[in-house]
Amino acid sequence: MSDPTARVLQLLGLLQSRAMWTGEELAERLGVTTRSVRRDVDRLRRLGYPVRASTGLGGGYQLGAGGKLPPLLLDPDEAVAVTVSLRVAAGGSVTGVEESALRALAKLDQVLPSSLRGEVEAISEAVVAVEGVSVPVPAALLSTVARACRDRVLLDFTYRDRSGEESSRRVEPYRVVTMGRRWYFLAHDSGKDDWRSFRLDRVDPATVHATTFRFTPRPAPDPVEYVRQSVLRSPYRYVARLRLHAPLDDIAARVPQNAGALTDLGDGTCELETGAETLDYLAIETLWLGVPFEVLDPPELKEKVRELGARLAAAAG
Template identity: 55%
Template sequence: MSETTSRVLQLLGLLQSRRVWSGDDLADRLGVTGRSVRRDVERLRDLGYPVHASKGHGGGYQLGAGAALPPLLLDPEEAVAMAVCLRVAAGGSVAGVGESALRALSKLDQVMPSRLRAQVAAIHDATTTLTSGQSDELVEPDVLMTLARATRDHEHVSAGYVDRSGNTTDRRLEPYQLVTTGRRWYLLCFDRDRDDWRSLRLDRMTDVMARGTTFTPREAPDAASYVRRAITASPYRYVARVRYQASKEAVAQSFSSASAEIDADGPEACIVTAGADDPEGMVPWLALPGVEFEVLEPPEVIAAVRDVAERFLRAAR
């Protein structure tokens, strides 16, 4: 590979790694003059890469989107990460993505060095994905992409939303973060009409539309914690708080992040918060960690644990 070709590829990698580069920064990173940078930019344009240039404060070189998708330049770690993600996406929770992911994976696999293919295969062979088998929870790709772009650009969104009871309401939203549990996708957003934060399931959203106007970001809650709390407690009639005589790490092996919120209570104890509509149905689930525990609240769950325990004692006698 010639020195010029190598430098052009290095320039492409830099442009793909950051939104805007000044000419001086690129020249410094590449060890060349500004004139050489301008020549290499023209070479990239000739190859089909839309490199935009702007002057003034905040200006510089920026890799834009073109009519066609030119080849991406990936380092080994990026190539392995992309291949693994494509394998997961082939059986994932976004409608219509499986076939496209397989096509993209086949193209990537064709040009990937054998040592990297071996790494991808090792990760794939060591991984098993549990699927829910509920096709009605699939998210439309257009919905996902619209919300992802609106989140990035701080753009207002309007959508219809179907709640658990089947009622549909119109929402005016400020999107902040997409969160996935693997099985479902959620959006952390600020609901302008309700003047409060919400976590909404993407598969229940309809007529999602970016409005073209932007908002000034607010101080947002931690997306992962907010969504975890919303899906483990908020939808249920009874919310239990239980102290376990074991570390957070040990107890977390028995519960998924989508079913319980776990907080450390010292080095050798933790508190689990989880919800259910049937207190008695929670009891066997609460016993899963196999360690001493105490139900702190509510009274209905405390009573259910007592009733089930007495029933087991009678069975043992």
């Protein structure tokens, strides 16, 4: 590598990627002599980066702690990973770090090269963080969807519904939402001529393609509320209504956004509408609320709660 500046930056990236490098390894990676490596190490030290050198068996060069913060040398996937983590944290999924995460995002935007700033901007503009995520999706998939949201271009992909049936979709992507430990995105489905929410883990990454066809943004629903209602409208086998003897504000923190709809009844109580595939799950779910309640509907859930109560009482002796 003939450009000294580019070579010094590549050297810095190598030192960041591994704890220890020998002079010969660095020379081979950079395509220079070990003497050139020593000169480049001296340049880094003059810039304030504490590069340590040791001799003997197991010796070599390593980047020490302290000094100036090295520039961020991130590839696109790393930029996406860092930005997504900060965006989710800034959304309040990690208590006490929201402001710090926002400051870190601002600093990240300042130091990223222009080639990666677009990736960060796409994520920052497209992701609405409501709750933390535990169902992973490929970073490249998230990046493609986020860029399509930002650039307002049509997105093609193959989607698998809850029954496993696949269909080809072309949509106008709008926002990515984290909710209930999953990734969703809101889009206007051209085939259905209506708004739809899609789970990212049900999108086939190999089929995702951001086209070059731009679209004119149309009035969109609130992405968080739409995704929440879409999840609640899922075809559950059983839908229950419970009257909870506690103020809505006390209950709201215990019920995930995608787990149920709460209504304030105005007398210090609230109503919860939720669904599940089995009555057993619904009955157990009522215990997690930790407050007195009444089953309003369906009648068979009342009987299931009575059975559960009897079993718990017997287990307690």
